Amino acid sequence: MPHKLFRMQKADDAIRGAARPVMLAIAGDSAAGKTTITRGLVEALGPDRCTAVCVDDYHRYDRAERRGKPFTALHPDCNYLQIMEQHLQLLAMGQPVLKPVYDHHTGRLERPVLVEPREFCIVEGLLPLHTKLARACFDATVYLDPPEEIRRNWKVKRDTAERGYADSAVLAELDQREPESAAFIRPQRAFADIVIRFAPLPGRVVPVGTPLSAELLLRPTIRHPDLDGVVPADVRDIGARPAIHLKLARDADGRPVDALHIHGDAVEADSEVIEKAIWSRLGASSEPPTCLGRISDGQRNAPLAITQLLLLYHLLDAARLGGLV
Amino acid sequence: MPHKLFRMQKADDAIRGAARPVMLAIAGDSAAGKTTITRGLVEALGPDRCTAVCVDDYHRYDRAERRGKPFTALHPDCNYLQIMEQHLQLLAMGQPVLKPVYDHHTGRLERPVLVEPREFCIVEGLLPLHTKLARACFDATVYLDPPEEIRRNWKVKRDTAERGYADSAVLAELDQREPESAAFIRPQRAFADIVIRFAPLPGRVVPVGTPLSAELLLRPTIRHPDLDGVVPADVRDIGARPAIHLKLARDADGRPVDALHIHGDAVEADSEVIEKAIWSRLGASSEPPTCLGRISDGQRNAPLAITQLLLLYHLLDAARLGGLV
Numbered sequence: 001m002p003h004k005l006f007r008m009q010k011a012d013d014a015i016r017g018a019a020r021p022v023m024l025a026i027a028g029d030s031a032a033g034k035t036t037i038t039r040g041l042v043e044a045l046g047p048d049r050c051t052a053v054c055v056d057d058y059h060r061y062d063r064a065e066r067r068g069k070p071f072t073a074l075h076p077d078c079n080y081l082q083i084m085e086q087h088l089q090l091l092a093m094g095q096p097v098l099k100p101v102y103d104h105h106t107g108r109l110e111r112p113v114l115v116e117p118r119e120f121c122i123v124e125g126l127l128p129l130h131t132k133l134a135r136a137c138f139d140a141t142v143y144l145d146p147p148e149e150i151r152r153n154w155k156v157k158r159d160t161a162e163r164g165y166a167d168s169a170v171l172a173e174l175d176q177r178e179p180e181s182a183a184f185i186r187p188q189r190a191f192a193d194i195v196i197r198f199a200p201l202p203g204r205v206v207p208v209g210t211p212l213s214a215e216l217l218l219r220p221t222i223r224h225p226d227l228d229g230v231v232p233a234d235v236r237d238i239g240a241r242p243a244i245h246l247k248l249a250r251d252a253d254g255r256p257v258d259a260l261h262i263h264g265d266a267v268e269a270d271s272e273v274i275e276k277a278i279w280s281r282l283g284a285s286s287e288p289p290t291c292l293g294r295i296s297d298g299q300r301n302a303p304l305a306i307t308q309l310l311l312l313y314h315l316l317d318a319a320r321l322g323g324l325v
Numbered sequence: 326m327p328h329k330l331f332r333m334q335k336a337d338d339a340i341r342g343a344a345r346p347v348m349l350a351i352a353g354d355s356a357a358g359k360t361t362i363t364r365g366l367v368e369a370l371g372p373d374r375c376t377a378v379c380v381d382d383y384h385r386y387d388r389a390e391r392r393g394k395p396f397t398a399l400h401p402d403c404n405y406l407q408i409m410e411q412h413l414q415l416l417a418m419g420q421p422v423l424k425p426v427y428d429h430h431t432g433r434l435e436r437p438v439l440v441e442p443r444e445f446c447i448v449e450g451l452l453p454l455h456t457k458l459a460r461a462c463f464d465a466t467v468y469l470d471p472p473e474e475i476r477r478n479w480k481v482k483r484d485t486a487e488r489g490y491a492d493s494a495v496l497a498e499l500d501q502r503e504p505e506s507a508a509f510i511r512p513q514r515a516f517a518d519i520v521i522r523f524a525p526l527p528g529r530v531v532p533v534g535t536p537l538s539a540e541l542l543l544r545p546t547i548r549h550p551d552l553d554g555v556v557p558a559d560v561r562d563i564g565a566r567p568a569i570h571l572k573l574a575r576d577a578d579g580r581p582v583d584a585l586h587i588h589g590d591a592v593e594a595d596s597e598v599i600e601k602a603i604w605s606r607l608g609a610s611s612e613p614p615t616c617l618g619r620i621s622d623g624q625r626n627a628p629l630a631i632t633q634l635l636l637l638y639h640l641l642d643a644a645r646l647g648g649l650v
Contacts, residue, residue, distance in 0.1 A: 062436075080439060083423045090411070098408045098425055100437055109436035111387075112425055114405060 020094045021051070021117040022318040023137055024311070025192075026124040028144030029185045030074075030177070031155035033198060034124040036295055037144070040308045041122055043291035045315070051118050053091070055125035057100050058084045063107025072173075074126055074180040081131060088128070088137040091117045104163055120315050129188040139318040140222055142311070143192035147199050150212075157296075190253075193222040194314075196307060201261055211264035214303035216310070217251060218258040225313045227260070243270040244306060260310075262303035271302035278309040282316055345419045346376070346442040347643040348462055349636070350517075351449040353469030354510045355399075355502070356480035358523060359449040361620055362469070365633045366447055368616035370640070376443050378416070380450035382425050383409045388432025397498075399451055399505040406456060413453070413462040416442045429488055445640050454513040464643040465547055467636070468517035472524050475537075482621075515578075518547040519639075521632060526586055536589035539628035541635070542576060543583040550638045552585070568595040569631060585635075587628035596627035603634040607641055 024041075026034050035054075042050045058080045059066075059073060071078055080100070087097040096116040103110050129135050129143070146154070152174055159165040165173075189195055195217040200206065204213070218224045227246055243266035249259035279288040293305025349366075351359050360379075367375045383405045384391075384398060396403055405425070412422040421441040428435050454460050454468070471479070477499055484490040490498075514520055520542040525531065529538070543549045552571055568591035574584035604613040618630025 060439075080423060082421060083439070086415070086420065086422075095411065096407060097411075098405060098423070098437070100423055111434035112423070112437050114385075114408070 019117075019119070020092060021119055021121040022139050022315050023088070023092050024120070024122045024315060025128045025135075025138045025141040026122060026144065027127070027129045027142065027185075027188045027192065028124075029151060029181050030126065031158050032144040032146055032151055033154070034144055037142075037196075037304065037308060037311075038122050038124045040292045040294060040304070041311060041315070044289045044308065044312055045120055049118050050120040050122060051091075051115055053087075053099065053115055053121060053123045055084050055088075055123055055128050057102045058087075059100075059102045059109065062102075062109050072177045072180050074177055074184055076127060076130060076184060079127060081127065081134075084127070085131060085133045085137075087115075088123065088134050091115070091121050091123075092137040119319060126185060127188070129191045130184060135191055140194065140314050141192045142194045142196060143189045145189055145195050145197045147197070150199060193219050194311075195219070198301075198303065201263065204263075204265075206265045211301050212303065213264040214262040214307050216260040216262070216307060217249075218260060219251070220257070224258070225310070225317055242266070243302075244274050262306045264301070264303050266302065268302065271306065274306055275302070275309055278306070278313060282309075282312060344442075344444070345417060346444055346446040347464050347640050348413070348417050349445070349447045349640060350453040350460075350463045350466040351447060351469065352452070352454045352467065352510075352513045352517065353449075354476060354506050355451065356483050357469040357471055357476055358479070359469055362467075362521075362629065362633060362636075363447050363449045365617045365619060365629070366636060366640070369614045369633065369637055370445055374443050375445040375447060376416075376440055378412075378424065378440060378446060378448045380409050380413075380448055380453050382427045383412075384425075384427045384434065387427075387434050397502045397505050399502055399509055401452060401455060401509060404452060406452065406459075409452070410456060410458045410462075412440075413448065413459050416440070416446050416448075417462040444644060451510060452513070454516045455509060460516055465519065465639050466517045467519045467521060468514045470514055470520050470522045472522070475524060518544050519636075520544070523626075523628065526588065529588075529590075531590045536626050537628065538589040539587040539632050541585040541587070541632060542574075543585060544576070545582070549583070550635070550642055567591070568627075569599050587631045589626070589628050591627065593627065596631065599631055600627070600634055603631070603638060607634075607637060 026038055028034050038052050042052045056073070060078055060080050061069060066073060066078065069078065073079075083100075087099060090097050094117050096114055098112045099115045100112050101110040102108075123138070127134075128138075129141055135141065152171075155174060156167055156170045159170045159173075160167055197215045197217075198212045199215070200210075201213045201215065243263055245261040245263070247259050247261070249257055251257040275288045275292070288305070288309065292308045293300045293302055295301050295304065351363055353359050363377050367377045381398070385403055385405050386394060391398060391403065394403065398404075408425075412424060415422050419442050421439055423437045424440045425437050426435045427433075448463070452459075453463075454466055460466065477496075480499060481492055481495045484495045484498075485492055522540045522542075523537045524540070525535070526538045526540065568588055570586040570588070572584050572586070574582055576582040600613045600617070613630070613634065617633045618625045618627055620626050620629060
């Protein structure tokens with residue numbers, strides 16, 4: 001069925017009336033990988049079909065003003081959350097917004113920018129799932145949940161390289177933010193339809209330098225794409241170490257959940273088979289775009305590519321169905 | 326009935342549910358007197374009860390960017406009018422907005438500010454009445470309509486004194502803007518409930534230096550306060566040159582309209598009687614606030630004070646009635 005999802009979209013737009021975008025939230029702590037995962041999705045869909053909105057731009061105070069405050073940028077009181085909710089509602093209804101802009105390099109608030117909703121709207125940031133009203137705006141919600149040790153390494157690497165901080169300053173900031181991470185960021189994990197954890201899989205011994213694996217918890221809070229159809233049966237049975245593996249598991253709170261393991265130590269060719277299988281199901285005749293799986297320094301992580309392909313499947317499926325119900 | 330209007334407001338708030346502000350638009354060309362008239366109203370009501378919003382902050386381009394465009398700042402395409410409409414709707418529904426900010430001194434767009442609606446919201450600017458959706462947000466609409474010669478003098482005076490321009494630059498800008506004033510600003514006059522013109526009254530010979538008179542066209546598009554009750558009968562009959570005078574007239578398009586003349590050459594004591602009569606009717610026991618009638622250089626214009634008092638009457642009346650119907 002080539003191009004099936006892409007073709008059906010047009011007919012559905014007419015049925016749905018005013019074009020309302022499919023809204024995806026990607027929440028997570030600082031340096032959890034939100035921008036990396038979002039960038040690949042936007043590039044794969046094309047900027048003409050997809051808008052990315054970072055809700056960390058809704059800071060109430062700039063960096064200088066925050067120095068005199070008893071909280072960090074993670075705190076809800078440090079952000080115009082009511083305006084964030086309002087803008088998410090407007091975008092979800094297909095309306096444009098004039099979005100504030102925070103410059104991470106200078107720490108200053110700049111002139112706002114017009115954001116016009118397109119077919120897809122990916123909202124990433126620290127607090128997109130903090131309030132019920134904000135959560136209600138999304139068709140699907142993702143929480144990025146790397147182990148703290150890995151996240152700290154990522155943050156030190158990024159903030160020293162891209163934002164001009166010293167190692168010690170980043171580590172001090174991480175410690176200062178920890179109580180607010182615990183109080184406001186990590187509780188959002190409970191509200192995600194998909195929890196994504198890039199990490200070595202527990203109980204699996206791999207050589208040093210092996211790419212990180214990914215574990216995706218697919219919660220029964222939304223309808224997930226049928227993976228039986230996406231992952232060919234023979235790929236799932238290729239031996240003791242398949243590239244991708246779905247198993248019934250228990251969530252952190254004991255509730256049943258589907259756990260999808262994507263193995264960083266899989267043979268490259270096996271991962272490619274999975275990627276192509278999902279990509280062809282999205283209705284695309286060509287190869288999966290090279291933007292998927294791209295991490296820093298031009299490197300590639302196959303579990304990230306497969307994760308992004310599954311999110312693309314979700315987005316296109318939601319568009320086809322006119323929103324998940 | 327002291328404080329009647331002020332007291333009834335509270336009970337009405339409960340009846341009206343979510344507190345929706347009374348919305349007043351003050352439209353007019355550059356230097357038509359919008360800020361002067363608004364400033365007195367906000368000060369008289371108190372900034373805790375009244376929000377002032379300038380919709381000229383919704384510029385799409387800053388001054389440097391406009392230089393390369395085939396239109397001036399007056400042109401609808403030079404402004405985020407759809408966002409202006411959206412923000413007016415939100416304010417009218419009692420919701421806060423994150424309003425863009427244009428710095429008239431630097432010509433740059435700056436970080437936005439949070440605007441939270443209060444009991445009253447006065448919206449002034451070049452294009453608040455340009456679209457039907459924007460107009461629908463207001464309880465009452467005003468257009469400032471000074472003779473072009475007077476407005477040009479005002480603009481030269483202000484822009485050279487406050488915005489650092491040379492006379493020749495201001496005059497050149499006025500000429501450059503004239504086609505867009507004609508096309509987009511002046512047509513808004515037709516949509517105002519009240520047209521205000523500060524000028525010498527035609528056919529009335531007064532000495533040089535006499536304060537400007539005011540003519541208010543009170544169109545039958547909304548219910549106007551009962552002037553018979555406001556202006557005591559004996560004041561209206563004090564002779565050939567009363568301070569204030571209401572007469573049936575024809576609008577520019579021939580339609581019937583009430584024309585209220587407020588005479589700049591009235592004896593100060595006569596103007597004061599009018600001002601106090603209106604002020605006491607607003608439920609205030611004290612003297613009218615000194616902020617009313619204030620123009621540049623600390624001078625005072627009695628017709629402006631009376632005009633502002635009538636607008637205050639309108640605002641408080643609309644609040645009492647829960648919006649004009």
